[in-house]
Amino acid sequence: MSLFAGIDIGSLSTEAVIIDQQAAMVAAVILPTEAHSTKAAETALEAALEQAGARRPELARIVATGYGRVSVPFAHKAVTEITCHGAGAHHLFPGTGTVIDIGGQDSKVIRLGPGGKVVDFTMNDKCAAGTGRFLEVMAAKLGAGLDELGPLSRAARREVAISSVCTVFAESEVVSLVARNEPREDIIRGLHRAIVNRVWSMVRAVGVEGQVTMTGGVAKNSGVVELLEEKVGQPINVYREPQIVGALGAALLARDQARALG
Amino acid sequence: MSFAAAMRYRFMKDLGAPALMAARRAMRKKRPSRPDPLFGPPLKSLARLKEIMMRHYFLARYAPGAHPVAWVTSGAPVELLRVFGFYTFYPENHGAMCGAAHMAPELCQAAEDHGYSQDLCSYARCDLGHYFTGKSPAGQLPKPDLLFASNNICQTVTYWFKALAHYYDIPLILFDTPFNFDQITESDLRYMAGQLEEMITPLQRISGVKFDQAKFLASLELGRATSETWGQVLQTMRHRPSPLTIFDTFFHMAPVVSLRGLPVAYDYYQTLLEELRDRVARGIGAVKLERKRLMWDNIAMWYKVRDFSNLFAEHGMNFVVATYTNAWAETIQYLDPDDPFRSLAKTYSLVILNNNLDHRLSLMERLIADYQVDGLVIHSARSCKPYSVGQYDLKRLLMERLAIPSVVIEADITDSRAYSEEQTRTRLEAFFEALED
Amino acid sequence: MTRKEYLQHQKTQRHRRVVGVLPALFPREILWAADAVPAEVWDPPLAVSRAGAHLQPYICSVVRQSLELILSGGADLVDALLFPHTCDSIQNMASVVHDYCGLDTPCLFFYHPKAPYTQHSRVYYRDQLQALLERLQELFGPAEPGALTAAVEMGQRMYRRLGEMYARRAGGNLGLGNEEFYRVLRRGEYLHPEDFIAELDQVLGRPAPAAAPPGPAVILSGVVPNPPGLLSQLDRLGVAVAHDDLLMGSRRIPSRLPAEGDPLDRLTESYFSLPPCSTRSNSLARRAAYLGQLVEQTGAAGVIFLIVKFCEPEYFDLPNLVEELKARGVPSLVLDTETNQPYDGRMATRVEAFIEMIG
Incomplete structure (x- = not known):
């Protein structure tokens, strides 16, 4: 065999x-x-x-x-x-036209043509915003496990706006949000929104075609997937x-x- | 230009806009005013300013078709456009508005979604974001027939306006002003004056209006008088206490930037000047307790104007001068009706951002003396390289020469995502402590 | 001989002046006429420490490293510094060096008119050439009679050879790999033209290769072909760079080389025949057409944009160029780089994936 x-x-x-x-x-x-x-x-x-x-x-x-x-x-x-x-x-x-892969160190968006051939792709720049690393840093600051992020985010009642795109700035922003007693769930949802906005720029750059499939570790985070689905306007495949x-x-x-x- | 559009514009100008303003006035009267613990009583002119700018943006909707519409950079010689009846719109002013309305992050993001780097000027990103989404705090912007730019403030505007020229598929006229590295030469002046004269032909063609020398001179005179009066407005701030804060002037500058060369701007500053002189005579300060007087360097942080205004007033500090607001008054002395094109070239090419840093240092030294400045706040703006590169040296040299304490805030003009509240707080508190010693 | 040794040799043995020149477009012939060797500063391999006291973190690495070089003794080697008006950052850096750094080295500035051009642009450009020549003569003494015409002729000989090198590479008839091609080309940034022309002749005299590289061909666009690891990776992948739209490369090679006339007129004519460039503020339509034409003529399968992080002129044109290429069915890859950044796995992966995609 x-x-x-x-x-x-x-x-x-x-x-x-x-x-x-x-x-x-x-x-x-x-x-x-x-x-x-x-x-x-x-x-x-x-x-x-x-x-x-x-x-x-x-x-x-x-x-x-x-x-x-x-x-x-x-x-x-x-x-x-x-x-x-x-x-x-x-x-x-097999219906996948766009792949969104958010990994620990980088994220990429890939456009597939017939037969799964890559016809276009983009990757994040050196900045860590928009990668799993960003969430990891923030989760540590909030004392939450990585696998808790999804459920916590979905339990949020509101969403706190995270204005900074830079990981370093966002970190200090999170610290001050915690100091202001903002609920952890709401902050996490805000962080997910920030990462999704970054990734969305990349999706926009290669375009959405057919079904969207998400890969990489962050795809296990239901909070990110949900917000991305909202942006894409269609359900996202996750293996x-x-x-x-x-x-x-x-x-x-x-x-x-x-x-x-x- | 269409007759129907012209009639509609006329109607809105004569009846629509006044009706809107009257409605606003009626609404405002209902609000009772309370004395503010930090600030002196509000200026009466402020209501007039709001009306003028609101009317300007309101009429913008009806301008296309009725008037040729030009989008203009803040440092372009707009006096020439007035001759041809252009309705002028300032994307930079609009960018400031997006910043103040906290809409910049959304619009910038839209431009970034289209491939524009987040490291580009955020005025440009706001404007391009508006192009891609149609969103704006001003409602609807007038579609341009012409782009009119001058690189006397930055090269950025040439890149930005050439992108607009591409998207809107309309002509771009550039007034190219060689940077004054050492001194302005005869060849520089010939080049610039030549360009201004050459612009007349395309401007006639686009507007359908013939050039009229008398009108041009009248427009120059009005522009000159407006800038001069603006300069006098700023000079009232030399008094202790100052009747204005620089945060006020960030808004009061709108007419000299956007409506220069029109009677409404000149009239407004006459009224404002009168009110300010009256305040000076009666010793009324903009900040009730003015213990320290500060200078601001660079463009405003539009999303922070109100917060900063309160924060500094709480510490008994008032900004009494800014290199930024001063820019629209500083070089008007060069204007000479006997030599309009060359003197216009000189007026516009010697502005602070087109001039070498030695010039800037002397200017700042002069302003510090004239306005009795105790400290300096330097906004290092990611968006604006010509304003920001060299600030670290300016800080050092002003400390060496005048022992002026200063602080650098790393931030941006409209994109609040590039601003860190925590970092800035710490720096400002250290600065306040240094000033009290 | 290292670059520094060569320049020292030019000074002590050939009694020439050395002028440090910042990017990007400047009239080399004017400097040659004043018997000066331009030494261009694009990406000195220095760790930035001193420059950080003068420049914000959001200023590009070309400017930061150039200033670092100037402040760490580079200014002592040269007889003058020339700052062309390339962008806002170089403009202000020039003023910082001239007004604030207390250097004894004379600082010269060269303004070139920005597009859209008018009839006055040419007159002004010629005036600027004249003014620069006069200023150099004030500093270094009068030029020899006929020196300017000789310099123009020499420039034309150099451009003809560069043109031939590019054309032969595009046709697959030049026996140079990507890394070697740019190593040769970049020696022109400091060699005296006589020496540079001799080197070009040597390269052009080599026999044509037996077979073209097996992989797809690409076009490079951007400022400098950095990091060099990219070029060697392309060599390894069997990918030929068929042409470039690089600021240090083809954007500085004029298409018109007038045979006779007043030397300053000839230089002016050549200058206005340069390919379109972001730093001259040429229209997006012209830039897109130029890139499209390079792709079409060479049959390249894609374009790689090497953007120096924070470079405003390049950043502004980029979205439209990418879009126009896409509309023509030409894929492109954008790499954000710093001039002395090591060629890391992240970048290698992108390039390799791009080649897998277009291959």
């Missing part, structure tokens, strides 16, 4: 996905990246093989993606996460494990490449 693997080495976490000839997922793991990307890739792949009950030689082809993609000596090819997220999202939701979409895309590309090579 021939299997195909995709490994997505991000700055915070590494994901590995293994699929079979029919593109059915036989394993998917998420592990922290820690200090060494080659090691992280190796560990994630081993864990995925174990989950699939398969051995290394059964892997016909491996594609690496993410920031650490060039540090995976055993990968047959390195492909950027933009192309991989596009391929993964297209596979999971149950949105972080693995990039690795899945890489595995799909591995399968395509293996076929093309015969």
Whole structure:
């Protein structure tokens, strides 16, 4: 049996996905990246093989993606996460025309053409506003866990306006809002609004076409998804494990490449 | 120009606008006034100012078709346009309005959504945001037939207006004023005067009105008299206590910026001047307790004018002069009806922002002496590089030469998202402490 | 020889003056006529410390690093500094240096007229050339008779070679990779034209490559081709830069080189034939047409915009250029850069994804 693997080495976490000839997922793991990307890739792949009950030689082809993609000596090819997220999202939701990926360090919006091919994309600039990092910093300030943000935001009765776009400014703004005893829920909803406004600029730049699919860790935050849906004016597809979409895309590309090579 | 549109404009000007103003007056009378603990009694002229500006924006809706409409930069020689009957609209003034109405973040965001960097001038982003969304605190802006810009205030306006020229698909006339690095030369003057004379042909074509030298001279004279009276208004602030605060002048400057060369602006400043002189004679100050006198550098922070006005008054501090408001009075002395084009060129090219920093330093030293200034607040405005680059040196040199304490606020003219209340508070409190020593 | 050694050599052995020149458009020929070597300052590799006391954090890295160089001894090496009127930040930085920094180095300013041009623009530009030549002669002594005409001729020889280099690259007949191409081109920022022309001749004399790179071709637009890591990555990906719309590159190569006449008239004629540029305030229609034409002529598959963060003139034109390209079906990638920023993974990913997309 021939299997195909995709490994997505991000700055915070590494994901590995293994699929079979029919593109059915036989394993998917998420592990922290820690200090060494080659090691992280190796560990994630081993864990995925174990989950699939398969051995290394059964892997016909491996594609690496993410920031650490060039540090995976055993990968047959390195492909950027933009192309991989596009391929993964297209596979999971074939009607996808626009992919919004909000990750820890950066966020991107990808426009897909027929067959899931990338026709346009944009990424945030160096500023952290509009990334998972922004929410992480703010959640820490508010003493909330990352996974609590969504439910808290949806429980807000009002919304506090966060005027600063800069993470540093917004942080001091949050501090003073807390000092003024503004409810935590309302502040969180305001922060979500700020991040959505930033991401919306990027969505606007590439345009909305067909279905919208959200990937990356922040897609698990129902508060952000809800506000984005409001902006987009249509429901957004979110896969149950949105972080693995990039690795899945890489595995799909591995399968395509293996076929093309015969 | 269409006859129907002209008739409608006439109707609105003669009947609509006065009716609107009367309605406003009637509404206002119902509000009882209370003495303010911090400020002297409000100026009577303020009501007139509001009427003038409201009427200006109200008539803007009816101007297209009735008059040729020009969008103009704040430093452009508008006196020339008056000859051709242009209805003039100032995007910078509109940007200030967006800032004061706290609409700038929304409009800026709209421009950013269309690819304009958040690091660009926020007046420009507000204006482009209006173009993309149709939103404005002024209701509806008059669609332009002509863009009239001068880079004597910044190069930014040339980039911004060329984008407008592209979107509206209309002509752009630029009055290119070489930066005065050392001194203005004969060649500079020839170049600028030549451009002004050459503009007449396209202006005639766009407006359908023939150039008239007598009208031009009359418009120059009116512009000159308006700027001169504005200068006299500012000079009343040399008195202790000052009858105005700089925050007042940020609003009172609207006519000299937007309606220069029209009788209404001149008349307004005559009335205002009379009222201010009366206050000076009676010793009425704008701030009840004027213990310290301050100077403001750079454009206003339009979303903070009211807050700052209260904050400084609470500390017994009054801003009595600003390089910004002074700019519309400073160079009018060069205007000479016997040599209109060259002297107009000189008047407009020697303004503070088109002049070297040595000139700016001397100007500030003079204003500090004339207005008996105790301290300086420097607004470092992200939007405005020609105003802001060099401020750190100015701060240092003024401290060295005059021992004037000063504080720098890193902020923006309209985009409150680039402003941090906490950082600014800390800096200002340290500044207040330094002034009390 | 390093750049600094070369300039020292020019001073001590060739007895030439060295003039430090800020970006971007300036009449090199006028400086050559005064027997001065212009040393252009675009992106000195310095950590900014002193300049921070004079410039706000929202001023671009070109201006910050140039000021850093001037304040950290760079001004001592040169006999004068020339500030062309490129943008508001350079304008005010010039005034800061001239009026506030207490340097002994003479500071010269060069204003070039802004578009839309009128008939007076040409007259004024010529006046400015004349004034600059006079000012240099006041400082450095009278120019040799015929020096100006010789300088104009030399400039034309240089532009012809640069034109040929660009044309051969566009046709895939130049044996230079992207990184090497710009390394050669950028030596013109400080070499005396005789030396630079000799180097260009050497490059043009090399045999044409056997095969074109396998990947898609791109056009670069922006200020400088930084970070250099981008160029080597494109080389590795097999992507050829077919042409550029860079301020330090093709935007400074005139299309008209008049054969005879008054030298100042010839320079003026050439200046007004330069490709459209944000710093001259040329219309968006002209800029879009120029970019479109480069794409069409070279068959490039996309455009990469290298924008220096906080660069107002470039930022303002960008949305329209991107949109016009899109309307023509040409994808583009915008990279916000600082002149000395390392080529990091984030940027590499974008570039690679862009190449995957257009390839």
